[in-house]
Amino acid sequence: MNQFDKNISSHASTSTQSARQVAVTVITNILLQQGSLSTQLARHQMDVASEHAPMLKELCFGVCRQYPRLNSIALHLLAHPFEEKDTDLYAVLLLGLYQLTYMNTPDHAAVNETVEACRILKKDWATKLMNAVLRRYQREADDIVEILEAQPSVEFNMPKWLVKRFNKHWPEHLEKIIEASNTHPPMCIRVNESLVSRETYNEQLLDLGINAENGEFSDSALYLRNAVRVGELPGFDDGYVSVQDEAAQLSAHILSPKDGEKILDACAAPGGKTGHLLEKANSAGLSSMELTAVELEPWRMEKIESNLTRLGYSAQLICADASDLDAWWDGEHFDKILLDVPCTATGVIRRNPDIKINRKPADIDDLVIIQREILKQVWTTLNQGGFLLYATCSLMPEENEQQIQHFLANQADASEVPLNSLAPSFATEWGIPVSYGRQLFPHEDGHDGFYYCLLQKKT
Ligand SMILES: C[S@@+](CC[C@H](N)C(=O)[O-])C[C@H]1O[C@@H](n2cnc3c(N)ncnc32)[C@H](O)[C@@H]1O
Incomplete structure (x- = not known):
């Protein structure tokens, strides 16, 4: 206990x-x-x-x-x-x-x-x-x-079908995946570097007796040794800090917003990554980056609004099905797209343990179809030469590398590019390389399970 x-x-x-x-x-x-x-x-x-x-x-x-x-x-x-x-x-x-x-x-x-x-x-x-x-x-x-x-299911405290899937896809990582998925997740926060450096914020935490350690892969991440209520985090209400897993923080570092860019966050709620993109832009002093966030669920849209209000940023928010371009797209192409699709969330079971009750094998196939359609449609809205970062918090290759493999086989103007293409100095040796993109596994005291692949539209 x-x-x-x-x-x-x-x-x-x-x-x-x-x-x-x-x-x-x-x-x-x-x-x-x-x-x-x-x-x-x-x-x-x-x-x-x-x-x-x-x-x-x-x-x-x-x-x-x-x-x-x-x-x-x-x-x-x-x-x-x-x-x-x-x-x-x-x-x-x-x-x-x-x-x-x-x-x-x-x-x-x-x-x-x-x-x-x-x-x-x-x-x-x-x-x-x-x-x-x-x-x-x-x-x-x-x-x-x-x-x-x-x-x-009793030995691993995990539904039998999930144990079988993990074992089939990641036999060498099975034990660690199960162990990490069954623990209480660590509390990881993202420091808003446009307002305060990670080092200064860590000192402020220490003054309050809150011990934290730097994340290894995201230079905005701090892991708290013991979880605290957000109200206890200095400056939380004023947007100095947000609660966000380290693996999720990688997306803004990979996309690395630049001045004058038009960026789309296509499946945006609750807006964790939307906020991070805006923070990155602000800390780089970018005045003319434009961000559009699309989200299907109205009640989740409200979460983006309240998150951005707390951070003091604004973006164009559209409540729509991202795959229904007629419903939301004005025909202006985007330079960069973050596509953090709905998925089985099998990399974040420890944060959503009800997955052990409700997730079924058939969900994988259903979600793969939804993801495929969103990816195909949203790709249309990308500028030639533009970049799309595909992300999931899933450990299922069907939703990740196989999804990308299928996309590349059917989309002649798409190619995979290295994850540090937009930020050459950003180290991307986290997780493991897979046939397309990189797969991160959940770590007991570290980041969640995640998947990233960066695509570019050929000119
Ligand atoms: C993995 S979550 C995104 C998390 C978000 N990027 C963040 O960091 O806070 C996926 C989101 O996509 C939304 N979604 C699902 N289907 C969608 C669709 N067809 N169009 C737009 N959003 C969709 C879900 O409601 C959910 O909020």
């Missing part, structure tokens, strides 16, 4: 109840595929008192992170799985098992709260069953886990 778990558990007796009830709603909705963990938490965070929010987060992230194990245990304990209409009871059971296995909650309290949760759901008929199941788990936990350890 890490320090965070212990802190949470120390106030468990006062905060558990309401946080637990809301956690049941969040987990039920995730199991019913009614939204991701982040959207569900954003929607329901207000349902608990603010001092209970960390507990809610810990329960929801914890159940998702440990889902493959908890699910196998629950199915082993139940004579018959719950019907779909009783998915809320299944969420109650998963939460109970999570508390018993991973938290300091006293066993009797975890069992009582689980039983009480059935009553709150007005499903009193399930109280006896829930009590019996958890009591059996208390007695037989070691034996049950030993039996289930033979299952890859």
